[in-house]
Amino acid sequence: MKRLIFLVSLLLFSVLIFCIDVQGSQSGTWTSDNNPYNVVGNITIPVGENLTIQAGVNIVIDGDYGFTAEGTITAIGEESNIIEANSNLTGIVWKGFRMENEENVSIFEFCKIENAEKAINSINSPVNITNCHLNENECGVNVFAIGNSNPQEVNIIDNLIENCLQSGVYINEGSNTLVENNEITQCALDNSPRGAVYLSNQSVGGSCNPVIDGNHIHHNIWQGITAFDVTGAGNINPWVVENIIEYNLTGIYCYYANGVFKNNTIYNNFVTGNPNSGAG
Numbered sequence: 001m002k003r004l005i006f007l008v009s010l011l012l013f014s015v016l017i018f019c020i021d022v023q024g025s026q027s028g029t030w031t032s033d034n035n036p037y038n039v040v041g042n043i044t045i046p047v048g049e050n051l052t053i054q055a056g057v058n059i060v061i062d063g064d065y066g067f068t069a070e071g072t073i074t075a076i077g078e079e080s081n082i083i084e085a086n087s088n089l090t091g092i093v094w095k096g097f098r099m100e101n102e103e104n105v106s107i108f109e110f111c112k113i114e115n116a117e118k119a120i121n122s123i124n125s126p127v128n129i130t131n132c133h134l135n136e137n138e139c140g141v142n143v144f145a146i147g148n149s150n151p152q153e154v155n156i157i158d159n160l161i162e163n164c165l166q167s168g169v170y171i172n173e174g175s176n177t178l179v180e181n182n183e184i185t186q187c188a189l190d191n192s193p194r195g196a197v198y199l200s201n202q203s204v205g206g207s208c209n210p211v212i213d214g215n216h217i218h219h220n221i222w223q224g225i226t227a228f229d230v231t232g233a234g235n236i237n238p239w240v241v242e243n244i245i246e247y248n249l250t251g252i253y254c255y256y257a258n259g260v261f262k263n264n265t266i267y268n269n270f271v272t273g274n275p276n277s278g279a280g
Helices: 002-018
Strands: 020-025 028-030 037-045 050-053 058-061 066-069 072-076 083-087 096-099 106-109 111-114 118-123 127-130 133-135 139-144 154-157 160-162 169-172 177-180 183-185 197-201 211-213 216-218 223-229 239-241 244-246 250-255 260-262 265-267
Touching: 066 072, 072 096, 106 111, 111 118, 118 127, 139 154, 169 177, 216 223, 223 244, 244 250, 250 265
Parallel strands: 020 037, 028 050, 037 058, 037 066, 050 072, 058 083, 066 096, 072 106, 083 111, 096 118, 106 127, 111 133, 118 139, 127 154, 133 160, 139 169, 154 177, 160 183, 169 197, 177 211, 183 216, 197 223, 211 239, 216 244, 223 250, 239 260, 244 265
Antiparallel strands: none
């Protein structure tokens, strides 16, 4: 019995030694040797700096904090050794990753991000997001390029985005955004009318012309894709091709919006007893 108590105590002591509390300015490399990284305050990656997060790193956010990258983040996991960022509390707890660098690319690959307001939030910032699992966030990926006539490139490719309170992908005037080969499901869980992929134009001179290609958009509470030009100027013109859009309230909803819609499979978008449902 004494030996068992000793072994348990030694294990707990080892965990306490190797975990690390982080906050404030961060750069350099995070490795799995220091797991878990307990985020106990807001994180900033300064201008000109990079934070590299290696495969297998486990990030635990201990409150209403977030990452703001004035520099860049390179978070590259592996299929069998992902990077995880989550909260130790329940519900939507932390801010997520906010990218603000307008020149250099940040990368998220094989990452699982949960319980954030915006899992990945690009503010006029180039970002590549591939093979990630964004689960139980308020919004999976937010692309904000309002007022930018030459928006940065955001690539959202081969991800699973699910169980979002709002949209899985929300694009605000991001005409240089590629949404390709993703599975986007169980969005709009707050029951507000919004698309799993939501396109928005909010300025008279703005535009929102992303490419939405080869995605499976299904079983969402409201629309599969929504395009809404608030100005009424018709400055939303996406290229929507080769998608499967099924089992949503409606398939595609355009309001003061245009675009090319080609070779999509749109069917079974209907909710029994709801007279507003059923349109392809």
